[in-house]
Amino acid sequence: MKLLNSFFKRKKNKNSSITTEEELFSKEELPKAYFISLSENKKQLQQLFQQSFDFKMDDIKIGNHFACVCYLETMLDKNELTNKVLNAAQGSIEDKVLLNIESIRNTYFPTVAYEYDENFHKVIWHVLNGHAVILIDGIQQALSLEIGRTENRSITEPSTQTIIRGPKDGFVEDLNTNISLIRRRIKNPHIKFEKLQVGRDSKTTVAIGFIDNITNQDILDEVRIRVKKIDASAILDSGNIEEFITDKSITPFPLLFNTERPDSISAHLLEGKVAIIVDGSPFVLSVPSLLIDFFQATEDYYQPFLMASFIRMIRYVSFMVALLLPSLYVAVSTFHHELLPTQLLISIQAQREGVPFPAVIEIILMELTFEVLREAGIRMPRAVGQTVSIVGALVIGQAAVEAGLVSNVLVIVVAFTAIASFVSPIYNFSITTRLLRFILILMSSILGLYGVLTFLILMVIHLVSLRSFGVPYLAPVAPFFPSDHDDVFVRLPIWANKSRPSYLYSKAPVKKSGNYTPSPPTSKSGDNTT
Incomplete structure (x- = not known):
């Protein structure tokens, strides 16, 4: 705890500033004051949106006041605008005296979410956010009505994470929809979502989610500070946020967890982590993130614990295979022939007879070929992407062997390594494995197994030095927390x-109390069983 406190004490004293709607415009573009004259207000808005075809200004009359409805037709639902605003205004009684904007709202728009705007900056801000803003002659306030957005992508199954068992809904690009997906799972009044605007030009809405009576206050404060300190022209995806708020360490390992699955983020919130939701992105961030998070899948908690533990062990083994197998092949075939049984050594050397390249060049060429095929399969249309990657791998591999450029055993090594790298449930962690694999191949070609061991020692030292929002990256292994090992390498039953x-x-810290252990009912003495 002292280590965590000392980390945050170093960070909290820095000044931070939050962007506001006033930063959208310079002093010359808009006057700060809002005019009482409708014609003056309309003139200012027309000058600002004069080249925007989707900006509309509809003149209406509300009671005894002349008014104007301003909106961007591409940012709201026109049917809702007609039903909630235009029809209500047309049905107003002309000789009815309405003294202020509050009486107007209460009379004609009582069921619509609203805000009062006292300056032009707020008016423009609400127009850009898809609101309908009513300017009223003789009243030095505007009425901003939240009508409803245009159609968004429907909730579908996540495309980057295959779901075997569990909920099949995924995050979409709409911030409110994503928050609702979390609230459906956690019906708790203590769950909070704080809204910020990030980006000088884009003014992207970012929500910070946490459970107030669970999340550590130091971690939450650090997340707020880092998000508020972001100074960028635009934020278009949560990946932009990730680069700004991650601990400044030169590392290939991801220090933030991202997912399209609402159930995964909900589970992280219940553990005490913080969620970062970016409007316009279906990928939600979870912090702090540790190494063990990238070996755990949400399905582990929906299946029997024995099967889940077995699959999790396969993930750890697959990570080591994807990382080490090519470098071990290079080291053994180049420097350490004595480690192989005689028959296996003869078989491997017989296959390599006539191959013009040393083992390291041979395996780098094949690894690069598979990387190109993998990337081509991802970028091509889905209808042909998988076919091209599979057929290309088979054709190129077989042709390379028949041409005598590579050996059969090398194709097996590279293919099994590529398959093992796909076992990771998180895509950006598998990219890390692919990058480190090339460094290991070069180390093994220079120093053999000593090079592999040296790299592994340096990698562990590097992992121990990493922090994610003040939490050690290798926790609960290093530092060692014995009480947390019921869900690291294996998963114990949920009731435990x-x-x-x-x-x-x-x-x-305690999720549940009691010593409930499910067991068959015991028969009472004297009872007869049939």
């Missing part, structure tokens, strides 16, 4: 998991 991760220093 009684506490939240201790490395998060949660406000509520």
